[in-house]
Amino acid sequence: MHSSTLILIILSLFLGTGVWLVFIWAVKKGEFDDIEGAKYRMLEDDLPPTRQGEDVDEKSPFP
Amino acid sequence: MSTDSCHHCRLPIPPADAIIDRIDGQELRFCCQGCRSVYRIISGAGLGTYYEKRQLSRSGLPAGTVQDTYDDAYLSGFVSERHGKGELSFLIEGIRCASCVWLVERYVGSLAGVSEIRLNYGTHRGRVVFDPLAVSPGAIFAAVARLGYTPRPFSYDAARQAEEREQRTTLIRFGTACFLSMQLMGYSLALYAGYFQGIDPASRTLMQYFAALVTTPVVFYSGWPFLRGALRSLRTRTANMDLLIALGVLSAYGASLFALYGGGEVYFDTAAMIVTLILAGRLFEGSARRRAASGVDRLLRLTPEIAHREIGTTTEVVATGSLRIGDILLVRPGERLPVDGTILAGSTEIDEAAVSGEPLPVLRIAGDPVTAGTLNLSASVRVQVTAPAADSFVARVARLVEEAQSRRAPVQRLADRVAALFVPLVVLVAGATFSYWIWAAGTVDPLLAAVAVLVIACPCALGLATPTAVLVATGASAERGILFRGGDVLEGTARLTLAAFDKTGTLTEGKPKIAAIRPLAGSEEDLLNLVARAEGGSNHPLAKCIVAEARRRGLESGDGGGIRTLPGLGVELDLEEGMLRVGSRRFLQQAGIGGMDPFSGEALTEIHAALGDRYLGSILCEDTLRPEAADAVARLRRLGIGTAILTGDTVEAARSIGDRLGIDEVHGALSPGDKAEWVKNAMARGERVLMVGDGINDAPALSEADVGCAMAGGTDIALETSDLVLTRPDLTTLVAGVEVARRTLGIIRQNLFWAFAYNILALPLAAAGELAPIHAAAAMAASSICVVGNSLRLKNL
Numbered sequence A: 001m002h003s004s005t006l007i008l009i010i011l012s013l014f015l016g017t018g019v020w021l022v023f024i025w026a027v028k029k030g031e032f033d034d035i036e037g038a039k040y041r042m043l044e045d046d047l048p049p050t051r052q053g054e055d056v057d058e059k060s061p062f063p
Numbered sequence B: 001m002s003t004d005s006c007h008h009c010r011l012p013i014p015p016a017d018a019i020i021d022r023i024d025g026q027e028l029r030f031c032c033q034g035c036r037s038v039y040r041i042i043s044g045a046g047l048g049t050y051y052e053k054r055q056l057s058r059s060g061l062p063a064g065t066v067q068d069t070y071d072d073a074y075l076s077g078f079v080s081e082r083h084g085k086g087e088l089s090f091l092i093e094g095i096r097c098a099s100c101v102w103l104v105e106r107y108v109g110s111l112a113g114v115s116e117i118r119l120n121y122g123t124h125r126g127r128v129v130f131d132p133l134a135v136s137p138g139a140i141f142a143a144v145a146r147l148g149y150t151p152r153p154f155s156y157d158a159a160r161q162a163e164e165r166e167q168r169t170t171l172i173r174f175g176t177a178c179f180l181s182m183q184l185m186g187y188s189l190a191l192y193a194g195y196f197q198g199i200d201p202a203s204r205t206l207m208q209y210f211a212a213l214v215t216t217p218v219v220f221y222s223g224w225p226f227l228r229g230a231l232r233s234l235r236t237r238t239a240n241m242d243l244l245i246a247l248g249v250l251s252a253y254g255a256s257l258f259a260l261y262g263g264g265e266v267y268f269d270t271a272a273m274i275v276t277l278i279l280a281g282r283l284f285e286g287s288a289r290r291r292a293a294s295g296v297d298r299l300l301r302l303t304p305e306i307a308h309r310e311i312g313t314t315t316e317v318v319a320t321g322s323l324r325i326g327d328i329l330l331v332r333p334g335e336r337l338p339v340d341g342t343i344l345a346g347s348t349e350i351d352e353a354a355v356s357g358e359p360l361p362v363l364r365i366a367g368d369p370v371t372a373g374t375l376n377l378s379a380s381v382r383v384q385v386t387a388p389a390a391d392s393f394v395a396r397v398a399r400l401v402e403e404a405q406s407r408r409a410p411v412q413r414l415a416d417r418v419a420a421l422f423v424p425l426v427v428l429v430a431g432a433t434f435s436y437w438i439w440a441a442g443t444v445d446p447l448l449a450a451v452a453v454l455v456i457a458c459p460c461a462l463g464l465a466t467p468t469a470v471l472v473a474t475g476a477s478a479e480r481g482i483l484f485r486g487g488d489v490l491e492g493t494a495r496l497t498l499a500a501f502d503k504t505g506t507l508t509e510g511k512p513k514i515a516a517i518r519p520l521a522g523s524e525e526d527l528l529n530l531v532a533r534a535e536g537g538s539n540h541p542l543a544k545c546i547v548a549e550a551r552r553r554g555l556e557s558g559d560g561g562g563i564r565t566l567p568g569l570g571v572e573l574d575l576e577e578g579m580l581r582v583g584s585r586r587f588l589q590q591a592g593i594g595g596m597d598p599f600s601g602e603a604l605t606e607i608h609a610a611l612g613d614r615y616l617g618s619i620l621c622e623d624t625l626r627p628e629a630a631d632a633v634a635r636l637r638r639l640g641i642g643t644a645i646l647t648g649d650t651v652e653a654a655r656s657i658g659d660r661l662g663i664d665e666v667h668g669a670l671s672p673g674d675k676a677e678w679v680k681n682a683m684a685r686g687e688r689v690l691m692v693g694d695g696i697n698d699a700p701a702l703s704e705a706d707v708g709c710a711m712a713g714g715t716d717i718a719l720e721t722s723d724l725v726l727t728r729p730d731l732t733t734l735v736a737g738v739e740v741a742r743r744t745l746g747i748i749r750q751n752l753f754w755a756f757a758y759n760i761l762a763l764p765l766a767a768a769g770e771l772a773p774i775h776a777a778a779a780m781a782a783s784s785i786c787v788v789g790n791s792l793r794l795k796n797l
Helices: A002-029 A053-059 B033-044 B072-076 B098-109 B137-146 B158-197 B201-222 B224-235 B241-262 B268-300 B393-407 B414-440 B446-456 B460-479 B487-494 B524-535 B541-552 B585-590 B629-638 B651-661 B672-684 B696-704 B716-721 B731-767 B773-795
Strands: B019-023 B026-030 B080-082 B085-093 B114-119 B125-130 B150-153 B306-311 B314-319 B328-331 B341-345 B348-351 B362-364 B381-385 B482-484 B498-501 B508-519 B564-566 B570-575 B578-583 B605-611 B614-625 B642-646 B665-667 B689-693 B707-711 B724-726
Touching (some): A002 B201, B019 B033, B085 B137, B125 B137, B201 B224, B201 B241, B241 B414, B460 B487, B482 B731, B487 B731, B508 B541, B541 B605, B541 B614, B614 B651, B672 B696, B724 B731, B731 B773
Parallel strands (some): B498 B642, B642 B665, B707 B724
Antiparallel strands (some): B085 B125, B085 B150, B306 B328, B328 B381, B482 B724, B570 B578
């Protein structure tokens, strides 16, 4: 009884600490700086992989 | 062919100006070469989905300057190096929607050498990381400019970096408090269950130790701002919210530690929840207030950073800050004046709307002064510098704004004023409780009873009373077009006694309209038709309103062919019957045409017309009142708020408007400093002043006033230096804002009542030693729920 309760409490503390560390990492990385743009970013599609730097430069009418 | 609007910017295309281009097999129409070029860039870069994603609320291109070259040497000063990569921060003007952010990021990100670009949607600031050997800062800025936006270098000064660090630290403290409080509630739940059902003493002690473990960082790390504020409060001998919070938190924590070893009940959840909830309130309030500080930045960015200085027969690009009095500059059409100066040669029309808010271009000829930040429209001019950049009109206004913002004491929060009275009372009650039970020497532990009093005084509900009401009110107001920038603005708005208005663009539309058509002979349509033929090709606002009226009446307008424009005077057009002249009174007098009526003296703009040497008549245009202005002024008066007009225009023009609106106090010919001075004097008389404006000449007064309010469509500078923003150009929204603020203040007072009701009921019980921790926790939760629920009533505005 006591030992299992203790294990569960310590496990939840470690899991929570992990989430907390991820949160701190996200804050320092600036994930929370622009809370308005995030809701639009999820609508963006990735570009086709064939279109990269040099290809775009060639197509640009103003090199 | 089915549409006559530009494919890129959606503006109507004057037929003669249409540019037709065949792109990807489609025949597309554009209004100018700029839009066609931008469309080609966007399509060529494979970013055509821009047109699917954008949500333009207004059609049109950004109104930034056209700057065809970005000086690498100048921009290098803003580049910082990190791990062999260059890093450059910038501010982009013209961002309207998420599509703009997307487009800039994709297009610039696709340049060779650019490894990372990030644009902040809310602040329009960006950061780009690039390889200095592969691409130059000038090329990056030129790429942004080709899309039609105006990039400006931006450097984080120490104060801004410290502010952002503080913001992140607050967020981390709050996140820490949330996480640990959630853990704590698990342990507290076990303890409360044990209180009712019984719990094994060993398990109880274990839970209490874990509770202590997770509460300690909440109190001393997350709660550090409150503890520090309390220390400061003690040092200055003034009680405030921080002291009240610290008293409750430390009392609960200390008593709990004592009980941990003595075998009593613990209050760890109380201590943690106080910190968590009040930190949440502070976080919400802080994010709103931060936006207000960026106004001065925008003001200083209004002038370009580089200028073209003449050296002999050539020009060189120099930093604006390096210009000296006497330097001669070349300013081309589409460029903004970098500094104040005097025109040496040439004549042009200048758009001063960004500086003065006046909608019509102004003719400037040799000898005329010009102001930094204004936009050159018509022709290239040579300008002699009369003041260095630091002393330009814009810089002086910026200093006035900064002085006003720093001088203005923040509105003391209602909760702080309440806490100043409450703290001594609570301490007194605790002391009395302790003394009584010492004297009674009986059933209750004196120390525990005194601590219970301090704990019961925990200001959870008090701390939530204002932030929750402000949060709900600002959210609901935003849906109705009213943006309050912080809770103190709401409180300030509720207490207003005087409203001062700018005139042009605030009380008036800022767009000219036809007031009267006065033909000498013949019908109004005949005169209007002739004038519209002459004005059809012009972009002048007066010409636009004439052409619009002609179209409304089904008349034709000209296509601009054969028209000769004389800046500041009018236009000429050869017809079979003779030369058609349309323009100012002076224009026709110079041509020797007589028969015009004397000047009426009304605040109207006159457009006269003549065919050959025969005077035809005149058209009067006025900057019309906003249709809702009179109603808004009347409603403000009924709310007990006086009104006044402050304008840079003449006293006559202002009085004319004032008479029609019922505003008695009228002041004209005011400079930005004069407006701010007037506001300051009114506040010194005890008035609570609201300033409403839209130009940067209003910015100092907007900052000086108790509440500054900017109209939608006003300059960015007015919007950013104001406390209250109306997102729709409707003055009745302002009245609604005042009503919302007053109602919100009422709700806040009700919230404070609920908070105090809890304390009044709980304190005697605590003093009597009858209050168990479980009951205290339940009562606190009930009190907080009442406060939050009451605040939610503001959603139904």
